[in-house]
Structures are given as structure tokens and as C-alpha cells.
Amino acid sequence: MAAPEKLDLPPPFEDAMRSLEREIMRFILRLTRDREDSLDLFQETWLRAYRAYPSLRSKSGLRPWVFSIAGNLCRNRARDRRRRERVIANDGRDPEFEAARFLHADHGSHDGVISLRRALAALPGKQGRALIMRKFGGMEYAEIAVALECSPESARASVYQALKKLKASQ
Amino acid sequence: MNPSKVTKSSDATAEADDRAVDTMVRRARAGIRRAMKVLRRPEARVGIIASPIGRLMVAEGPRGIAAIHFLWTGAADEALARLRRRFDLLDNETWRENFNRELDRYFRGDIAVLDRPVDLSLVESEFKRRALMRLREVPSGSVTTYQALAADCGAPDAQRAIGTTMATNPIPLFVPCHRVIRSDGTIGNYGGGVKNKLILLRNEGFEVGSSLKLPASAVMGHRRTLIYCRPDCGAARRSNPARALIFADARHARAAGLRACKLCKPG
Incomplete structure (x- = not known):
């Protein structure tokens, strides 16, 4: 009789969450630069991940998959915020003041950190997310490609372009 | 500026950052746990079992056996996907061994093994x-x-x-x-x-x-x-x-x- 084999199941959801939660929180913090927003998006990321967990085929795809959920949620939040700010600006408020408040809302006041955050914020969305995943998340280009729904070459090019722009801004 | 001072200060910043991240994760976990109470799927143990009628994928939920799939017929991925939509699956070795022993008893003539409760929640009609x-x-x-x-x-x-x-x-x-x-x-x-x-x-x-x-x-x-x-x-x-x-x-x-x-x- 052949020996029973093991199924290629993703880990139990709680284990998956425990293994990635700090990385995901850092990723979201870097993208949003706002603690309350980050908390909210972090919870939303994991609740969405749980709902969609049955669609994840194997354990190897877990990391880029959760990063792509978090990245998409952050992008949606930023888009909504931009829309709202546009409406506020039309109401007669100062959009520059709102943007400055948004940028400085996070912890830390070191000049270098702030200028880096500003430079990151100025990057186009895909390049910014690719750079954060590569340099702060330590992800492989293949994983970034899955998270950003593009080819690994495109992910590599996004990181390269982002770095080039950062260097130029210094 | 002394380079060792710069390294020390950046280490301290990283540590402070780590602590801040940990605090935020802890805060978020409580909210996630509350929301998960509503969303949570029932747990089911699943495993592959070798039997005289071939290799079987078996799943047992809290209400009873939920699925048995003859692996040689193919489409195991679809069967597993169907199960995962309904249950949070755990591949538990102890349960698998116990179940294997029960099935052995059936094939040695103890038909009462089949009286185990079943969960027909995968049947829609x-x-x-x-x-x-x-x-x-x-x-x-x-x-x-x-x-x-x-x-x-x-x-x-x-x-x-x-x-x-x-x-x-x-x-x-x-x-x-x-x-x-x-x-x-x-x-x-x-x-x-x-x-x-x-x-x-x-x-x-x-x-x-x-x-x-x-x-x-x-x-x-x-x-x-x-x-x-x-x-x-x-x-x-x-x-x-x-x-x-x-x-x-x-x-x-x-x-x-x-x-x-x-x-x-x-x-």
C-alpha cells in the first residue's frame, strides 16, 4: 500500500497572519504615513485576505498575495483621499495645507526621514510600491511582480526608475 | 560627525520603529479577532488516506465527515477548492492516523464504522x-x-x-x-x-x-x-x-x- 502523502495546503490563516503581520504593517505605514489609516488598512487587509483565503492555491504564493491586497487597499485609500481633497479644495480650503498635514502626520521628525518620505510620496504609485517592497520588504522581483500584477522585468524596471528618481531628488 | 554615533542613533530609531509597529499590530489584532468571529468558517481536518479501494482524500468537519474523494479519478484540486470555500482546512496527522485505523476496521468486517455522522453541507440541492x-x-x-x-x-x-x-x-x-x-x-x-x-x-x-x-x-x-x-x-x-x-x-x-x-x- 502506498504511503499517504501530504496535501499542499496553505498554512492555517492565523499562522499566515502571525508570520507576515509586522512586515505588512511596516509596508502599509510606509505607503500611508498615517497611523490611524494604517491600523484601519491593516485590519481590512487581513479580513479581505481571510475572505479570499480559499482562492490561494499554495503556500508559496502567500507573501506576494497578501502584499498585493495591502498595496491595492492603500492605493484605493490614497485615490479616495485625493478625490476628497479635491472636493475640499473646491470648498475653499487650502490643499497645500492638507497635503502637508498628511505628510507630517506620522511619527518621527528627523529631516532625512521626512525628506525621504516626501521623495517616496512623489514617486508614481507603482514605482513607490515596488521600491518599498524591494528595499523595505526584502521581496524578490518575482514576488513583487505577483503583488503588482506585472512581469518581473517590469517590477525590476519600476524599482530602478524609483531609485533613479530618488537619487535625482536628493 | 562620528560614524559610530550615527550607527547607534539609527539602531535606536529602528528599535523604536519596531516597538511602534509591534504596538500597532497588537492594537489591530484585537479588532481583527472581533470581526473574524462573524466571518469564520468551520474548521475541518483533511488528509490523504491509503485504502484497499485506492487513495482517498477525506475531510471531517465539526458535524461529521464532509467529503471523501477518490484521488485516482482526478479533479482533486477542484474537490479541495470546494472544501476550502466551506471550511478552514487543517492537515492533522493524528486525526489522519485514527481515521486510517477506523477504515482498516471497516475493511476487516466492522461495518458499524460507517455509522459515523456525516455533514452534507456541500450538497446544494x-x-x-x-x-x-x-x-x-x-x-x-x-x-x-x-x-x-x-x-x-x-x-x-x-x-x-x-x-x-x-x-x-x-x-x-x-x-x-x-x-x-x-x-x-x-x-x-x-x-x-x-x-x-x-x-x-x-x-x-x-x-x-x-x-x-x-x-x-x-x-x-x-x-x-x-x-x-x-x-x-x-x-x-x-x-x-x-x-x-x-x-x-x-x-x-x-x-x-x-x-x-x-x-x-x-x-
């Missing part, structure tokens, strides 16, 4: 669920026909629907679709292969030969009158087919609580 529950009432050592089962479900002309229900039975073995045969006495098809249907029927006392017909020793039983007869007995022919069963032999009929017909004296 009400008719199918009813048919499968009625089938659970067919005792070991006996079989029914597609036609009789259809009549038992209140739809005497629905034998083809019963055939489809048997073909898509998510829990073969524990919902004993191997105990459903054709009205002409041949054993018919089986989702897990006719060879395996033969193994299961023989394990439950039917000496089915290479002609794939029921043995001559088989007797007709009736669940309402609790009487069993020879197949050619006039009383058996007149009885309501919805409550009729075919037993492997008189011994099995007696074991199920039936008595012999006084007209045909089946032994």
Missing part, C-alpha cells in the same frame, strides 16, 4: 440531500435500486436524478452509494469504479460473481412489514417498492430485524 439521507437508512448487507430509492424520496420516476445524485455523492462509503444497484439485479456503475463497488459489496456480505449480478442467495426484504421473501414470491412482488430492500442472504435480513415469509419460506 434539497432533493439530493433527501436522497442521500434516505440512502443512509439502507443497512449494511443490503442494497436498494435506483428506482426504489427514487420512490422512497417521493419521486417514483426520478431514477435518473437518483443516478446523478449517486454520481455526485460527496461522501461515498459513509453515504453508501455502493448499496444502490440496477432494478435488473446487476450492480451498475460507481463513481469510484465498478471494481471498488465490488470490493465494498463483497466486504458487506454480497458474493457478487464475475457476471456482476446479485447472488442467488439474495432475498427481498420489506422495511414496513419487516418480512423477507424469496425474489419470486408473489407477496414480495406486490409490496411497495419504496420500502423494499435486497439482502445478501437470509442471515443478513434476520440481522436487520426481519422475519421469514410464511408463504415462500426463504429459510
Whole structure:
């Protein structure tokens, strides 16, 4: 009789969450630069991940998959915020003041950190997310490609372009 | 500036950052836990088990066995995906070993193993669920026909629907679709292969030969009158087919609580 084999199941959801939660929180913090927003998006990321967990085929795809959920949620939040700010600006408020408040809302006041955050914020969305995943998340280009729904070459090019722009801004 | 001072200060910033991240994660976890109480799917243990009828993927939820899939028939990915939509799956080795031992007991003749509770939540149609529950009432050592089962479900002309229900039975073995045969006495098809249907029927006392017909020793039983007869007995022919069963032999009929017909004296 052949020996029973093991199924290629993703880990139990709680284990998956425990293994990635700090990385995901850092990723979201870097993208949003706002603690309350980050908390909210972090919870939303994991609740969405749980709902969609049955669609994840194997354990190897877990990391880029959760990063792509978090990245998409952050992008949606930023888009909504931009829309709202546009409406506020039309109401007669100062959009520059709102943007400055948004940028400085996070912890830390070191000049270098702030200028880096500003430079990151100025990057186009895909390049910014690719750079954060590569340099702060330590992800492989293949994983970034899955998270950003593009080819690994495109992910590599996004990181390269982002770095080039950062260097130029210094 | 002294470079060692810069390194120390950036280490301290990183540590402070780590602490801040940990605090935020802890805060968020509480909210996630609360929301998950509503969303959570029931847990089910799942594993691959080697048996005399081939490798099986078995899943057991909190309410009972939820799925058994013959791996040699393919489509294991689809079966697993269906299970994952309904349950949070855990591959638990201790459970798998215990289940394997139970299945061994069945194949050594302990038919009572199949009385374990089942969870039919993967069955979407009400008719199918009813048919499968009625089938659970067919005792070991006996079989029914597609036609009789259809009549038992209140739809005497629905034998083809019963055939489809048997073909898509998510829990073969524990919902004993191997105990459903054709009205002409041949054993018919089986989702897990006719060879395996033969193994299961023989394990439950039917000496089915290479002609794939029921043995001559088989007797007709009736669940309402609790009487069993020879197949050619006039009383058996007149009885309501919805409550009729075919037993492997008189011994099995007696074991199920039936008595012999006084007209045909089946032994």
C-alpha cells in the first residue's frame, strides 16, 4: 500500500497572519504615513485576505498575495483621499495645507526621514510600491511582480526608475 | 560627525520603529479577532488516506465527515477548492492516523464504522440531500435500486436524478452509494469504479460473481412489514417498492430485524 502523502495546503490563516503581520504593517505605514489609516488598512487587509483565503492555491504564493491586497487597499485609500481633497479644495480650503498635514502626520521628525518620505510620496504609485517592497520588504522581483500584477522585468524596471528618481531628488 | 554615533542613533530609531509597529499590530489584532468571529468558517481536518479501494482524500468537519474523494479519478484540486470555500482546512496527522485505523476496521468486517455522522453541507440541492439521507437508512448487507430509492424520496420516476445524485455523492462509503444497484439485479456503475463497488459489496456480505449480478442467495426484504421473501414470491412482488430492500442472504435480513415469509419460506 502506498504511503499517504501530504496535501499542499496553505498554512492555517492565523499562522499566515502571525508570520507576515509586522512586515505588512511596516509596508502599509510606509505607503500611508498615517497611523490611524494604517491600523484601519491593516485590519481590512487581513479580513479581505481571510475572505479570499480559499482562492490561494499554495503556500508559496502567500507573501506576494497578501502584499498585493495591502498595496491595492492603500492605493484605493490614497485615490479616495485625493478625490476628497479635491472636493475640499473646491470648498475653499487650502490643499497645500492638507497635503502637508498628511505628510507630517506620522511619527518621527528627523529631516532625512521626512525628506525621504516626501521623495517616496512623489514617486508614481507603482514605482513607490515596488521600491518599498524591494528595499523595505526584502521581496524578490518575482514576488513583487505577483503583488503588482506585472512581469518581473517590469517590477525590476519600476524599482530602478524609483531609485533613479530618488537619487535625482536628493 | 562620528560614524559610530550615527550607527547607534539609527539602531535606536529602528528599535523604536519596531516597538511602534509591534504596538500597532497588537492594537489591530484585537479588532481583527472581533470581526473574524462573524466571518469564520468551520474548521475541518483533511488528509490523504491509503485504502484497499485506492487513495482517498477525506475531510471531517465539526458535524461529521464532509467529503471523501477518490484521488485516482482526478479533479482533486477542484474537490479541495470546494472544501476550502466551506471550511478552514487543517492537515492533522493524528486525526489522519485514527481515521486510517477506523477504515482498516471497516475493511476487516466492522461495518458499524460507517455509522459515523456525516455533514452534507456541500450538497446544494434539497432533493439530493433527501436522497442521500434516505440512502443512509439502507443497512449494511443490503442494497436498494435506483428506482426504489427514487420512490422512497417521493419521486417514483426520478431514477435518473437518483443516478446523478449517486454520481455526485460527496461522501461515498459513509453515504453508501455502493448499496444502490440496477432494478435488473446487476450492480451498475460507481463513481469510484465498478471494481471498488465490488470490493465494498463483497466486504458487506454480497458474493457478487464475475457476471456482476446479485447472488442467488439474495432475498427481498420489506422495511414496513419487516418480512423477507424469496425474489419470486408473489407477496414480495406486490409490496411497495419504496420500502423494499435486497439482502445478501437470509442471515443478513434476520440481522436487520426481519422475519421469514410464511408463504415462500426463504429459510
